[in-house]
Amino acid sequence: MSKELPEWEKAREEFVIQWGSLGTQWGINRTMAQIHALLMTAPEPMCTDEVMERLEISRGNAHTNLKDLVSWNLVRIITKKGDRKEYFEAEKDVWKIFITISKERKRREIEPAIHLLRDCAARTKDESAGPGKEFNQQMKDLDEFLSFGVKVADTVISMKHASALQWAMRLLG
Amino acid sequence: MSKELPEWEKAREEFVIQWGSLGTQWGINRTMAQIHALLMTAPEPMCTDEVMERLEISRGNAHTNLKDLVSWNLVRIITKKGDRKEYFEAEKDVWKIFITISKERKRREIEPAIHLLRDCAARTKDESAGPGKEFNQQMKDLDEFLSFGVKVADTVISMKHASALQWAMRLLG
DNA sequence: CGGTAGTTTCAGTATTTTCTGAAACATAAA
């Protein structure tokens, strides 16, 4: 009986499972990706117990990954008055999701890489020829490229949905 | 004695180690990232034994990761005449590396996601209202966004370095 | 052939990551 899910819920089930697998390829933990998929397709905010039940995972696991999603700004906590539980709601606007992920990845992954590259370039800045010079140049090239990436990201991040589309269309039209 | 590395080699050592750590955050295995870093900064193509020795890893590990890098088109095999060994050389041009990675990620990660989204959208295309309809719309929105991403990637992929920079400058100038 | 040099595979092991479940904590209501 409790098996009688409406058709769209079956599709949702599939989506959640598969998004989880795809997530692992992106270097995101499976449960986190599944919870994100679940919340992105939730008609209403969900509480921890609902997530646990739906994905058949433990409370600790659900809790940790929900809070990680919150720390990524992909999910926010909702409270209802007269109810002490926390509910979780995912951002559904695709553009906003993209902006958020871009920001976080920039901060967590690109910027540390740039620091490393500059450090390595600085340590070899006096090399005037040969392999040392080439190494130094390689570090500078990588730095330049990633810094350019940051510039692109910042430009995109500062766009609102509408203008972004306009920009994109001009670019590819 | 064998410890007396030139200064640039010390910086390279640092680069290799740290690039390995950064790689894990990107969902890339540490050894693979380290080998890539090592080869990107190698004055000459390196053979398996040199990689093993430099990173202090086993032959099996070196072999597997070198071949994975080759399958990502980030590294190519070089043979020298009169020498039966295979040597490995990484692409050093930053723009080409970027293009290559974009292509591979598109194929391995984005396209499967698009298939999933279309499948889920198709299964719910007749939903005319309520949560089912919203789910369908969400799938379509995600599809549209990723498809747009593919379009951008294709545009970028088809660019040569020079025109890409030109394009980028116009965009951000 | 038999020997040599190099490549590939893979079973078993080690390491890292993720998950569970229960206890400790926090806060509001009775």
Next chain:
DNA sequence: TTTATGTTTCAGAAAATACTGAAACTACCG
């Protein structure tokens, strides 16, 4: 207070990943 409800933490267990080392394999060479 005490009880009820919900959140957070974390030690240990489980699962997923990565690594080793050695044997199997391949191909050239004398």
